[in-house]
Amino acid sequence: MILSGCFQSKKVSYADMLQKKKVHARHTMPIVVIDAGHGNFDPGATNELCKEKNLTLKTALLTKAELVKRGYRVVMTRAKDEFITLKKRAQIANELKSQVMVSIHYNSAPNKKAHGIEIFIPKAAKPWREKRSKMLAQTVLRKLLVNTSAQSRGIKQGNFCVIRETNMPAILIECGFITNDVECRKMIKPEYQRSLAKSIAQGLDEYFEL
Secondary structure: OOOOOOOOOOOOOHHHHHHHHHHHHHHHOOEEEEEEOOEOOEOOOEOOOOEHHHHHHHHHHHHHHHHHHOOOEEEEOOOOOOOOOHHHHHHHHHHHOOOEEEEEEEEOOOOOOOOOEEEEEEOOOOHHHHHHHHHHHHHHHHHHHHHHOOOEEEEEEEOOHHHHOOOOOEEEEEEEEOOOHHHHHHHOOHHHHHHHHHHHHHHHHHHHHO
């Protein structure tokens, strides 16, 4: 006796396959923590044009949007004007077991002519973390310089809590000097912030490809 229909194959459409791939990608793409520096009663660097806490949040939100478009799983340490302790920021990244931590800041200096972008990596970190943090800093800085035409101030080691206390490769980006009026007027423009965000996302793409 033939049991018809018992072994009928289930047809899977291209759309179904594509959706499954998208679901799989959402669960396998790297987790990235974006840290918007300062917040609330901690304004960071300020001048009459802007406050660092506001610039970092705008840039961080734009960076998140760029990364989400690329499929990354993104968590922000703060998504509004609130104060989060430095240790809590690092703790968020550690508890999520994120692949990288990117902290966004804007610089200041007594010398009003100081300008350019610099990136800090953890000082005295474990060799593997120092190596990967440097790789990440290199790819991000390269994209930032190409897309913004800003001056490079290089990659430096720093003892900042958010990159020191994290367990994964971590960088702290100083996107430019608020204390330099010329640079500040450029940095507060939405199109420039979008350029920064796109550059960070491109740098992460290159880092993960490596």
